[in-house]
Amino acid sequence: MHREQISRIAHTGHPIAAPLDDDAVRRLLEHGVPRDGARVLDLGCGGGEWLLRALAGHPGLRAEGVDVSAGSLERAREAAHARGVRERLVLHHEDARDFAASHAFDLVISVGATHAFGGLPATLAAAREHLAPGGRVLIGDGFWAREPSSEAVEMLGDLGDLPATLDLVVADGWTPVHGHISSRQELDDYEWAWTGSLASWALDHPDDPDSAQALAAASAHRDEWLRVHRDVFGFVCLVLRPTSG
Secondary structure, rough: OOHHHHHHHHOOOOOOOOOOOHHHHHHHHHOOOOOOEEEEEEOOOOOOOOOOOHHHHHHOOOEEEEEOOOHHHHHHHHHHHHHOHHHHHEEEEEEEEHHHOOOOEEEEEEEOOHHOOOOHHHHHHHHOEEEEEEEEEEEEEEOOOOOHHHHHHHHOOOOHHHHHHHHHHHHHEEEEEEEEEEOHHHHHHEEEHHHHHHHHHHOOOOOOOHHHHHHHHHHHHHHHHHHHHOOOEEEEEEEEEEEEO
């Protein structure tokens, strides 16, 4: 079972691939979408859930998503058709770092995808390239809520704490105009959904050749979460506007 398949199954019960509840997603989009006729881009869109919700809430909005996973994009197309927004969604199968568009966007989203760009500063630089005058960026990334162990740093990366993360953003020329720090409930709900969906699939498909691997992956992920990073990892989403220009 390859990594993409594991992720797809694990996110069955939590299509927003980040520790956010539905109300938080709604509020972030309310603050991020500047007007109904806006153009929205998601860099690293996966199954397109952010774009699907933005399209459903704004009948005049048009959206584009970029991702390296053909399977995720196909699921996004199917979901867009089922929700009646397919004609307003364009999807690009390519590396988000290489994506070039003929027009700018009023909102650029990248939540939980900074690893694809090599970190938060590089992700913000990529978002800036696509941003229209007066536009906004909705970005989500992890931070250390407490001093991490060396094992946690090795597992999740060399993150800063929350003040350091905001300092980095401001120093890069951005002003936060809205934000959401994931609660303990949201963080735990996400991990239980991830591990539970994968484990349930394995138990429901005992004869599948990938069943044992899926169950082992769910168990390993749960162990890492509970023993290594549950008490130290945080997640923040920010709506940003360029400080000048």
